[in-house]
Amino acid sequence: MKVIAKERIAENLTKLVIESPLIAKKALPGQFVVLMAAKVGERVPLTIVDADRQKQTITIIFQEVGYTTRLLGTLKPNDSLYSLVGPLGKPTPIKNYGRVIVLGGGVGIAELLPLVRALKGAGCTITSILGGRTAELVILRDQVKEFSDDMYITTDDGSLGEKGVVTDPLKRLLDESSDYGLVFCVGPVPMMKAVSEVTRLFKIKIVVCLNPIMVDGTGMCGCCRVTVGGETKFTCVDGPDFDGYEVDFDELMARQKRFVQHEKQAMCKLDKQINNEASWERNDDG
């Protein structure tokens, strides 16, 4: 559970390499861990972006948007997590789907990486479409490109690739040919919803990877429940991958906002902690 390496890969995006021989040995693409940064911390799920069996490490990448992710961002090499459990969730089935389109948005691009690597290994022909608000947030594009036969990039502000959203190149590609065995998408919920709507028009199978709020991550609490095809599913044990046509994205978006007020309160606490530490440092200087 020791942090081996840490890297800031973009504004607010942090990568941690964590020592975990057993998880590294078992982890498959699509699976996640649930971790706690401190004894008083909350349990948060994060996708396993890489698992290195030789070095006995796993890699996670997260956006420092909330209280716990910011706290995780303060960890340094040699620090330890309070708890780490995994690999959880069903792995993404890997086989030769023929031609495949994969789409990633924001921190979702990191979650795409183990998948493109495995799909490429299985012989798929991969077109990847990456999107972000601005150039800096389209992370890991060289790594994704390494396993892609073709790649498109979109940014909201036009600072990289084409100005627009990932569904723009997706529509063009599907207009040209609908001969794709699979479309896979991971990113913010509104993006997964939009991508699913586009693929529906072309009747192509779409798999989305969900990342809802969880507590135990082993099917015990139902915090991560989501409606899929009119039925309630637990993302932690039934997912995290689901058929994009069937997911009730609107419900998921509402459920993601359950603790917005609490998050604000927690952030105030964090700011105070950071300010206190800063003032101690100033005292040391003086």
Next chain:
Amino acid sequence: MMAKPSPKQTPMRKQPPRERVKNFNEVPYGYSQEEAILEAKRCLQCKNPTCISGCPVEIDIPAFIKLIVEKDFKGSIRKMKEKNCLPAICGRVCPQEEQCQKVCVLAKMAEPVSIGRLERFIADWEAKQAKPEVPRKKRSTGKKVAVVGGGPAGLSCAGELVKLGQKVTIFEALHEMGGVLVYGIPEFRLPNDIVEREVEYIHSLGVEIVKSFVVGKLKTIDELLKKFDAIFIGTGAGLPWFMDLPGENYNGIYSANEYLTRSNLMKAYLFPQYDTPIVKGKQVAVIGGGNVAMDSVRTALRLGAEKAMIIYRRSRVEMPARNEEIHHAEEEGIIFEFLTLPVAYHADSKGWVKEMECLRMKLGEPDASGRRRPVPIEGSNFKIPVDVVVVAIGNSPNPLVPNTTPGLEIGKKGNIVIDEKTGKTSKKGVFAGGDIATGAATVISAMGAGKVAARAIDEYVRTGEW
């Protein structure tokens, strides 16, 4: 000649209802030495005691009580621990009124001896001493046993096995040991530091403890069988039921498991000192009539609910919760809506639950459980304003191990099929017990099952005979 025992139990002092609804501290204070001795003296010391047969772990009840009368508290706890390694827990959460106290000879003419309170007293007495005594163990057999799940079944199985001379490792999926004792039962009924203390005792006996280890994911049962001579599965009933009602996934609707896990295990009641949040409803409805429902509704009250309600489809007499828990809930001002069945939820524009639509019920003919079946009264729909709902209608056995273990016979309800006398499953070397085998039941029955399996495991690893 001995004085005739008082017909009444020595009362246990407790926090007044108005005070205790504002905190998460334990409700009863426990007996003082004087009170304990007074109560212990009520025991008739029957030549042929019936109480022992009422105890799933066969505690020598008259013997430990006699030692309390003699003020030999050390001897008393030693006697207790011959049979039960988790007395502080059992003294608090066992349904004694249905077990040992029900068959107490005194119960025929007066109130039975309060065996549970005496058990609690003697365990708490020991906790105040410098260090608990560690009993002698049998010579090591060199055999290794894996216990899957750190709840009551697993703890009791491990505690027994280690005393019999086996090398035991417990694998727990969560980051804390105790299973339902720490995630489920609230602090005001069973403080987590008491569970921690008894887990520490099991550890001191030589049991190895591995946390955050999900068997079925990190290692399968088959993989564990390569390293261990036998395995005990005690993974509990951890899959919460929902009712499949329209709107059940609206914000503010929790399973009891989630609600209690957030509050108890993750300490959300101390937010923001602890990081895990919980929505503190003002109008909280808890659906169900069992102990878990009582725990949830009393938690809601302590989290600041103005109105905390139990919604139950039958009437008070059919409620499966312990009388003591129902009584505590009533004292605290919990509102009981009997003969009421939720049928749908209604939300505001942002997806937060605001109303629960219900039907009134009436009692019909008795059903399979012997209780009168609730029948909906057509057209009786009405709405209750709510901002938090907790669904506490039960749990299924956790499917993680059954789904990843070929050769394990699984019953209709997703339970692992066992031979009740030994805990043996259909797979050689693999035993199971507790809620994973029976479906949701009590802490003590799980402990009893763990103990039964421990004896069979001991025999199996010694002889190799299945």
